Amino acid sequence: MKRFLAILSFALLCLFDLAAAQASAAVTPLSVYGQMPGFERAAISPSGDLVAIIGTIGDQRRLVVTGKNAEAIFTLPLGQVKIRDLFWAGDDRVIIYKSDTVALGLGFTADKAELYSAIVVPLGQGQKIWSVFQGKSAVTGGVRGFYGVRQRGGKWYGYFSAITLEGGGKTERYLVSTKPALFEVDLDTGSSRMIGLHAEDDVFRSWLINSSGGIGATLDFVSNSGSWTIENGAGHKIATGRSRFGGIDLVGLGSKGTTLIYGTTDDESGASHWIEVPLDGGASSEILGNVEIERSFFDQHTGQFLGYSPAGDAPEYHFFDQRQQKIANATLKAFPGSVVTLADWNDGFNKLIAVTDGRDDPQTWWLVDIKSGDARPIGQSYVVPAAEVGPVKMIRYKASDGTEIAGVLTLPAGREAKGLPVLLFPHGGPAAHDTVGFDWWAQAFAARGYAVLQPNFRGSTGYGAAFRHAGNGEWGLKMQTDISDGLAFLVQQGIADPKRACIMGASYGGYAALAGVTLQQGLYRCAVAVAGVSDVAKMVATDRDESGGDRTLIRSLAQEVGSGRNLAAISPIRFVDRVTAPVLLVHGKDDTVVRYDQSKDMAAALRRQGKTVEFVTLRSEDHWLSRSETRLAMLQAAAAFVEKYNPADPVASPASTGAASGQSK
Template identity: 60%
Template sequence: MGIYAKLGRLLLAVVAMAGAHRGWAAGAAPPPLSLYGKLPGFERAAISPSGDRIAMVALHDNERRLIVVDRNNKLLSIQNVGNIKVRGLYWAGEDRVLLRRSETQSLGIGFTADKAEFSAMIVIPLNGEKLFSVFQGNNRIPGGIRGFHGVVEREGRYYGYFGGITLDESRGAAYLGSTSPVLYEVDLQNGRASRLANRVDSEQNWRTWLVGSNGAVSATLDFRSSGGDWFIRNAEGKRIAAGTNPLGGIDLVGFGETPDSLIYSVEDETNDRSQRWFEVPLAGGEAREILTDTAMAGTFFDNRSRALLGYEIEGDTPSYRFTDPRHQKAVDATLKAFPGRSVHLVDWNDAFDRLLVMTEGQGDPESWWVVDIKTKRADPLGTAYPMGSEAVGPMRMVRYKAGDGLDISAVLTLPPGRPARNLPVVVLPHGGPSSRDYPGFDWWAQAFASRGYAVLQPNFRGSTGYGVAFQRAGNGEWGRRMQTDISDGLAYLVKEGIADPKRACIMGASYGGYAALAGVTLQKGIYRCAVSVAGVSDVQKMTSTDLAESGRNPTLRRALKAEIGFGSDLRAVSPVNFAAEADAPVLLIHGKDDVVVLYDQSVAMANALRRAGKPVELVTLAGEDHWLSRSASRLAMLEASVAFVEKHNPPDPAP
């Protein structure tokens, strides 16, 4: 019997999701769209250093709350978080929870952009003291935090390290001289901020820091946009590494396996690896390349020493490598406790004997667990999408050949309880485009699968996770081979007998929204409808807007030119210029507060289609950002898109 074969009782009864839709009887109605469209019933969790306390963002009494419990399930704190956009959850010792949030704000006259997304860190004491936000009441540091560099304990007090935009002063008047952040140490007991390191000398350049376990800056990375030169200095100001990367592909990863060295990553345009990792002594010396045969998807660091503990290996499902055999044994046992599922390591205590994990996969709609290594128990915390396992559409990876012979992988999600034959299809390309899809629980895909559609999520060329050569194969291929990679996936499903070639729609967000528009303008005769959520319609305008908002940053200019192209190339792949060629109805959905792909992109496409006499609908999500961060907006998007697809590409009757 596996060490976690027997699951214990619920850790917290009030968080357990009641009323889940069980079973999938023939002819039964599918779960309501609200189950998929609202924010997850369980979003985030973090465990305290001792492992005795867990903080969670979850639904309780149908209200979104921050809940804190101890090891014995005693409720220590409950706070209503309403509709705020939660971006992170952390602990500072045993009696303070840090909640990171963001908010879209207008910038006013004099800025290169109209709006921006600002972050704040809320400090929530559990000892009865009043909560506060970092930099709250400090008129010299407006705009919240710009970067979070961890928490350090020193002499029984906890300090957080944050970047902050800082006003300059001249003749007694404060003014904004630079939007580059200054690094501050903030006492998390009283909120007092002390300047720790200065900002970079020009907004065309950028700087980041590595803070050590003593609360001092151990290393500083500077990047010069003009030519791509970079250098790393240690605490004494000595250069310990330097180089040139015109596209800005350089970053501090963290400390090495011991805190007397650091790891930095470089994207090498001449190498077959997307990222190369180098370790260099902090005192100075030769940098050596490490992990040359491993593709990393993430890293894990000790919360106290800040040394590297291990990393996640890139793959369709997560796998992990840790330097300490005891840590590796604990993680291996945890993976074995959930056979056939993807297991995501979320957090752990200092002793690494209580782990927080999220699982997903076949029959699993994102479940959250606390794993106790000593007692050999895995107890459920909650479920993101409360439904019976039978209601989860089965998903798997499929592989096919693109038109030029390139191997493409995709996630295929099928309707639960239906044979995979001659199905209507929703093709759902991902955003980015530098990202990828995995065989997990995707709320968009599952919502459409519950309505009887097969859903295909192609990892077309340009996607991450398949090596640098595959990612670079997407350079200059917007609307070209990246687009045909997607429709080649549909052709594969038809060949396999899974899909009906006459019943396919295409839908996506961000770059995926662009691909949806390109699928019915730059391509012809493939899709019965297209849904673009926050999609790009005018690639040339997008690049010019991004450049203008960056202050004509040379690094961004080089990166955009390398990835997408320039000039007439962009006009030739912009769907807005081919609205008259649209051969299927189009639904455009866009948040008014989008600061990544501006709302104007969808307005321009809607106007172009109307002028051409083409069927188009535009749904505006007031107060929503690029990421559909609010429940009401997510549900509105899903209801509109499902109704649109069902109208133009009806599913089969329920069996």
Template identity: 45%
Template structure:
């Protein structure tokens, strides 16, 4: 009890300290750049000792990776520019590893013309070392294809990556050319940047995955047949499990507690149910089901050993569950200290004495704290959107409602700051995925619309991950059907409560949400004044063909399981119903999108033009599916807000 009270008091002091930088910005409505640009702090991690913090963000107008001590003294920085950083971490106290990606073009003979290549770079804090993993290997593609963790071997850090091996060009000893796209497993000495193969690539038609043990050797190998779905799990050369799943195969999850078992997952073809199993690496007993009564959304593993140390349940409760009681107790204390906010544990030291916590929610546009549990102290170390003051954050709440078929649903409602929840114009904002979810946190897109006077509703329609696995599977085969009416049922519920004016609604979304936006004004009628689709799917048949271009039958069967019978794809594709569009449509798409093909928007634009329907089309040059670049992300937001304001004025 004393610890809890002391920690709450420490957090109260931090909250008061935060008032100065935030409230100094209070006044008029923040510009759209306050929401649409990349955040001032994008991410941060702790060093192994907890004495250093690495932060990715914009400092003095420059996007950099900065390393500081606990007193926030700058120890080193690296200019990042427009690089698409996907993650970074301390390898040692003095060495950082940064993962980034870049969109590259592929030559003739490949099944796709663009691919998102991932790379890993090493930076020493003193600036003396800057290396690219596989950068000096002529016989390897200068990219990584899967990251399998870092291990400390005889005092030296080693990392494990999938790598594509090149073959010698005929007639040349020095030149290499592409061979095949099946990665082998390589160990990289992170001090010397030397690399060696420790496991071969799979044969053609097989997909292979690995788990690396604490000693740096391959503990488990899983092979999936891409056509039959047959799979085999081996450890140290011995088969410890095998089976078949025509729609999902099997997948590795983690090393079990103690390092002497492997946890893997399978999909039952008959019931569509997912099960996890644990099996000893020595094969001394048969696989046993684990977490049978839990729907696990995320697992936590030990960074040094790869062993499972905890998990988070699927749903809106983000509280982690750790197997070590003291760690679980400390995590609960931290969450209680930040009660009322959406808080998450970003990083921590192995002893859990130092924890980085990120918060957002009502009155908080995104903040980072460095929590010292031994000293019962929490220091603010960064703000994501300092121009968005507490008073500018629209009120966020969860609204429960019932679908037309009786299914219980909910969604996140964001209200415009300073306005009563009565007769408001609405922006319907369904999430992407579709297997994802929205929670009571600060959403930059929702808050941007709210700042302009709109209520924003983000429905967790069937197929979302905010509930159990059965709720996810309730969305199978429901694209354009019940997944779509779940949105309009939410609209009706808000109208019945008097919160919104049902005659002043636009629908906006990205990826699957972009599909839902297009479907809302083509497959449905008389609901929305306008629709904005960002990187949305317009033709389900085209998406299916692109997804299945590698010919893998397991993937094709899995996609059909989620979408429903392919003979129905035409009737759920907005492109084929363009002539029925009953509201203006804005299409926005990044040219470098490798997830939803740019042609999805281009072909929808052509269909709308042929049908004589009002539309606009904005191309984001150089942008990918995730809106990774600050300039084009802001361009997207400005175009979307202007379009909604034109067709559905907030006043």
């Protein structure tokens, strides 16, 4: 496929100009890595004529819509809005899905929560931007769930769930249930109507929308017993079962629209299954057996199953339509040597947005035109000079018990991979996995002379049910030694200097960083924990209380983490007296996933023992580092800390990074 090198004519061109200007510098400033990506996400309209982009132009973050000739036809300042998704409903409106951290006040089981909103952005001149459920006195708490969009009678409708209030007038309304109901929202007028009632208190309900915009199926899951029932749109039961750990969900309509696909997870083995059953009832059958699904694709108009991407080291695409499969294959082949992700496509599947990583590529976004055979770059996520992008590869090593572990290794660009200082960087989750690609955090440290290993320890997704299930009950145990076994492998290969190793991570990775200097000793010169768990027993108690004592959650936590005295045995805060390495704790004050107190308590415990500890509070930041200012503050603090206690070899010249200069010692 021919690559057409024309760039968007509007201000995104400055991204490439800046990258060229920095090419002469030895180290890119931390601000380039630490701020939100200059090009965050993009979506293509159903016709393929328009592209919606969220990115930073100059010093302002914006939504930009471009036309057929790549000209900007619409712009909207976004500021610090926390964008969670971006999609189209027709060619004349964009929907932005966002969240805000909100204080709940008295009477709630949690003091804060992340509440979601859907913002409808009409592109017509003079039309007002509005929010779903805006001004609806019978709705509270924003959008609780999004179930897609459908076109009917030439109009577009969106399907959202929300908690409802009942009563007479606006001032007399009261909360009956915290379970959401389902609404159809007219995306032209903003009017809404309830089409699905909320469930009983112990029941969690979700819906599937059919091709015409009606309820195709309803799933009711009873938390106390684990029993579940799926009914079709006519209210007839078409499937039932039991899942003690909540392993049941509606996936979507089958490829022909006459069947339903639901997913189950076996309580004992952890194996996942996709089951297909006729919507009008009948015999069910398993599909895609022994395939772990990373992404699934559905038609925006009909909701029908188009294809999937299996979990693995690099993206693969399987479409049921032969033409779509050929186009997907051709697109991947057009970028030899790169990791290619298909981010979006139009209805005709002849214009696609692809994202490339690797091969000196700091994540480039492309508009692929199948008819013309052109691929045009529309932006880069990070303005890092190609020569400074560290090489990334997947490695495999044996854990101490013989289990094969995969990991992503990022190395400094232009340096011999021998005797390097190293950072072990376990991922969060822990049910997640790292893949080969441009990781802003890993690349920032690789640019400063460090080898960075991101191990996919047991308990990670992407390697089958047995591997994921093997992490149950192994917090601080085999999951932890899987990480340090990766360090041993790099030392054995001559890549890493065993005397210059640190461990860092966020969320579960932050827990692993703390466990690396408490439950383990003598391996790491320092530890950096961002939003990390220090007291597992307190985490379990908090999750239980904030869920209102949900039985499914309690069972799941006991299976995954453990219970009783075992929780104390794997809690880093109980072993601060063993710490011999400096510790950096970083935590967002608005974190609703791992509570701020987890780091606050750990810092206090370390100080009482006279240990070397630094604690950085990120004001107005959540669990996901969603704001540029605080994300950069985290990276600056982490870089300064690591370079102080585990200095890398001298670089050609220091980076200009402000508080944390990036200068190696």
